Amino acid sequence: MVEWILEPLQYGFFQRGLLAGIIVAISCGVLSTFIVWRGMAFIGDALAHAVLPGIVISIVLGIHVLIGALGAAVLSVIGIGALTRKKGFKEDTAIGVIFAGAFALGVLLMSRVSSFKDLSHILFGNILGVSDVDVILIASVGVIVVAAVYLFFKELLVTSFDPTHAKAIGLSPQMIHFALLILVAATTVLATQTVGVVLVMALLVTPAAAASLLVKELVKILWISIVFAVFAIIAGFYLSYYFDLASGATIVLILTLFFLISFIISKIRK
Amino acid sequence: MKKPAVMCYGKDCDHPPLSGSSALEVRDVSFYYPGNKNKILDNVNLSIKGGEKVAFVGPNGAGKSTLMNLILGLEPLQTGEISVFGHGSSSCRHRVAMVPQKSTVDWHFPVTVRQVVTMGRYVHLGWFKKPGAADRDAVEQAMETMEICDIADRQVGELSGGQQQRVMIARTLAHDADLLLLDEPLNHVDIATQELIFHTMEDLCSRGKSVLVSTHDLGILTVHFSRALFLDKSIIADGAVKDVLTPENIARAYGFEFHKDKELSPWLNGY
Structure with missing residues (x-):
């Protein structure tokens, strides 16, 4: 059994992939708690799709795909924020418009780029093709996500539970929501590397959904989500x-x- | 007092009360929602002193919640002035707190009673600070006052309406504000909780704190309040309960005529 576990670890690609996967799992586990309980599942899925044009453009320009994806995700979040705040659309409407538009743009661009092989990795994930640069990028974003949730935990708590009270004590629930969207966007981009655009939703939603069936308190849900996500990544990896x-x-x-x-x-x- | 529009949270957002200032001063405040010509509030004037307990009476839609939101700075002020202890409410957030109507809260969110009550301390903490021993004491004491220590670790969504209201009031107690705004605190609440709420308000006022309680229930006025404000877009009546609780005021506030004035008057005057 020990040998069964250690054997693949001698390969660099396996080590890198596993490390990247675990960091992604921790970020997803942390955020999935808020995604599930603030009703943000739709936006997570939308962001995963909206990053496609960014990825294709960065392949064309020869820059790192995670940077292109991150740029596209942040632009989408800003677009959704502008449509909901300035024009008074409901968030799901704004998400629908931007998500479909961006994904269509990505598909169109993709058909113009010959190297579909790279893109299939994006669509379905290629955790064993993780490079050193990827690991560094993924780790940086992972640290930012975990640190931000730790440092702003009480603000996330109060804006989720009672936005009116949050506003009354001087917080801006919209700003907190916007910042959370940026974190979700960044994590979505990382997760696409492991499970791909199409399945990223599962990492962002299922851990906390499962944990919420077992416990009824946010911090406990958060820890169990992390355990579920990390375990799933490791097990999935070996299998x-x-x-x-x-x-x-x-x-x-x-x-x-x-x-x-x-x-x-x-x-x-029961 | 025009408030600065900056986002301010934590220690820096509290200024000491100006000497000689009222707890609450509302001057010539009108309000309408953009695109809707009908005014929600029309030239409202009122003043509340330290230690006063005031009933804020009017039917649903009279503008009670809107005025409370304006006092807290949740909506931008369009005309007129509002000051809390001589300041705009955004510069003395430690001193003013509201118990909102229960519908504004996401009760399904997985937080415990203790976590919610602790939110009352956030205003004193600000960015990056975690609750310390003094905050935990204040939370414990607030929960004791509202008799919810036994349910401190329960998820708030599992509680009854009365218990949820106790949690919200405990949060306001933990906030330790000097002006408390309670928006319809008695809706869907059991008798024991109602009594506890009134008892707690009594205690707060005896310690010099001011309480403004909105309600559309006239029955509680005479028992629990000495002063009442009648609102229907503007202040219709303001004074001692026995003076303002007249059929005319009730009819004006609630927008209907008493057809049996003569029969009702003696009953009302009996209060």
Whole structure:
């Protein structure tokens, strides 16, 4: 068993992939708590799709895809923010418009770029193709996400539970929401590397959804989400290594399994 | 007193009360929502001193919540002036707190009673500071006052309406404000909680704090308040409860005529 675990670790690509995956899992576990309880699932999915044009453009320009993706995600968040605040649209409407437009632009650009092979990695994830630069980028964003949630935890708590009170004590719920969207956008971009654009939703939503079936307090939900996400990434990794399975789909299915088990446990408890 | 429009939170947003200032001073305040010509508030004037407990009476839609939001600085002031202890409310956030109507809160959010009450301390903490021992004491004391220590670790969504209201009031107590705005605190609340709320308000006022309680329930006025304000877009009546609780004022505030004035008057005058 020990050998079974250690054997792939001698390969650099496996080490890098695993490290990147664990960092992504921690970021996703932390944020998924807020995504689930603030009703932001739709925006997570939308952002994952909206990054596509950024990725294609950065391939064309020869810059790192994560930077292009990050740029596209932040632009989408700003666009959604502008439509909801300045024009009074509901957020899901603004998300719908921008998400569909950006994804269509990405598809169109993609059809003009010959190297589809790179892009299939983006769509479905390629955790074993993680480079040193990728690891550094992923780790930087991961540290920012975890630090931001730790430092602004009480502000996130009060703006989620009672925005009116938050405003009354001098906080801007919109600003906090906007900052959270930026963090979600950055994490989405990282997660696309591991599970791909199409399945990133699972990492952003399922960990906290499963954890919420087991416990009823935010901090506990957050910790269990991290454990679920990290475990799913590691297990998915080894399974895809030994059985030649698609890593993204394997990770998502493990998370879904966690959700089903949690669901059954919560039913039995009742 | 025009308030600075900067976002301010924590220690820096509190200035000491100006000497000789009222707890609350509202001067010539009107308000309408953009695109809607009908005024929500029309030239409202009122003043509340330290230690006063005032009932704020009017039907739904009379503008009670809007005025409270303006006092807290949740909506920008369009005309007139509002000052709390001589300042705009954004420069003395430690001194003013509101118990909002329950519908403005996301009760399903997975927070415990203790976490919610602790939110009352955030205004004193500001950015980056975590609650310390003094804050935890204040939270514990507030929960004791509202008799919710036994449910401190429960998720707020699992509680009854009365318990939820106690949690919100405990949060306001933890805030330790000098002017408290309670927006319809008695809706969907059991009798024991109502009594506890009134008892707590009584205690606060005896310590020099001011309380403004909005309600559309006239029955509680005579028992629990000495002063009442009637609002229907503007202040219709302001004074001792026994003087302002007249059929005319009630009819004006609630927008209907008493057809049996003669039969009702003796009943009302009996108060």
